[in-house]
Amino acid sequence: MPIKVQNELPARAVLESENIFVMDEDRALSQDIRPLQILILNLMPLKEDTETQLLRALSNTPLQVDCTFLMMSSHVSTHTSASHLNKFYVTFDEVKRNKFDGLIITGAPVENMEFEEVNYWEELKTIMEWSKTHVHSTLHICWGAQAGLYYHYGIPKYMRKSKLSGIYRHRILDRKVPLVRSMDDYVMAPHSRYTEVRREDIEKHPELQIVAESDEAGVFLVLNRDGSQIFVQGHPEYDRMTLNNEYHRDLKKGLNPELPCNYYENNDPFSVPVLTWRNLSNTLYANWLNFYVYQTTDYILDAEE
Numbered sequence: 001m002p003i004k005v006q007n008e009l010p011a012r013a014v015l016e017s018e019n020i021f022v023m024d025e026d027r028a029l030s031q032d033i034r035p036l037q038i039l040i041l042n043l044m045p046l047k048e049d050t051e052t053q054l055l056r057a058l059s060n061t062p063l064q065v066d067c068t069f070l071m072m073s074s075h076v077s078t079h080t081s082a083s084h085l086n087k088f089y090v091t092f093d094e095v096k097r098n099k100f101d102g103l104i105i106t107g108a109p110v111e112n113m114e115f116e117e118v119n120y121w122e123e124l125k126t127i128m129e130w131s132k133t134h135v136h137s138t139l140h141i142c143w144g145a146q147a148g149l150y151y152h153y154g155i156p157k158y159m160r161k162s163k164l165s166g167i168y169r170h171r172i173l174d175r176k177v178p179l180v181r182s183m184d185d186y187v188m189a190p191h192s193r194y195t196e197v198r199r200e201d202i203e204k205h206p207e208l209q210i211v212a213e214s215d216e217a218g219v220f221l222v223l224n225r226d227g228s229q230i231f232v233q234g235h236p237e238y239d240r241m242t243l244n245n246e247y248h249r250d251l252k253k254g255l256n257p258e259l260p261c262n263y264y265e266n267n268d269p270f271s272v273p274v275l276t277w278r279n280l281s282n283t284l285y286a287n288w289l290n291f292y293v294y295q296t297t298d299y300i301l302d303a304e305e
Ligand SMILES: CC(=O)SCCNC(=O)CCNC(=O)[C@H](O)C(C)(C)COP(=O)(O)OP(=O)(O)OC[C@H]1O[C@@H](n2cnc3c(N)ncnc32)[C@H](O)[C@@H]1OP(=O)(O)O
Pocket: 043, 044, 045, 046, 075, 076, 077, 078, 079, 080, 106, 107, 108, 109, 110, 111, 117, 118, 119, 120, 141, 142, 143, 144, 192, 193, 194, 246, 249
């Protein structure tokens, strides 16, 4: 959150040069405050787990965040009950005339298909197009990030030789960018995927900037120049046990999965995994909400007639 200080206080210049967010008196006096409207397009099959994970990540600021869950009307969920969806979710038709401060598009276990084979691809394209005029900043997670980079920029995804699974170390490439403000030089984050997007394809788009990457896991955080689109290749929101559940699920299926990297103490898959990424997750979501949503969104969100 911003620190408010007198305009002439010498510490202000020092903090600003360190990229700490300082708000001057004039801005503090004129800033209007209201709850943020965040729409969450939940494409994950275990929707209730993802709801908890995302709400946890969004709850770590003093801001009021009003969350609406969105589902696809072109897809019938088999792992989440219709009664849950009917009670807690809306369809795009119900919200398309509204504007939102933020939109989150989650991951989905459809990365081994072509985008066009995903049964809700046309509806997702409509939502991604709509987001350009109705959402102040959209944060895309994992497959959602691959889908967004493909739809908006034509950037392809590639199959990896083997599944990437574990907690990987990433370098922050430009600490002046508000998305990574106050993070350490290296941050740990979970990945769990068979596919990747590549630096060389992203670099063909000068409007995109990579702000964190990893030797093993590749590109991690990408955003466009005005911060209206943020792409997170990984799952900072995952719980302590999520990778464990995926690993044991695949083991039971006879898929012979590799142990998630840097995850279990002494690589013992029956130990309780060590949580090493919660701090990164909290900082990432707090930075998104603060710098890309709250500080820059309009006070009045006009709905269409
Ligand atoms: C790259 C990333 O974004 S990673 C994020 C994905 N991670 C996860 O989903 C982790 C949790 N998921 C899981 O553990 C497993 O997917 C399970 C246990 C829920 C289901 O596994 P299975 O029964 O083997 O897979 P199944 O064939 O039923 O498909 C699972 C999901 O894939 C998606 N899916 C599969 N085929 C399609 C398709 N043609 N079009 C759209 N979605 C599809 C659906 O979301 C489906 O779940 P849903 O019907 O409840 O929405």
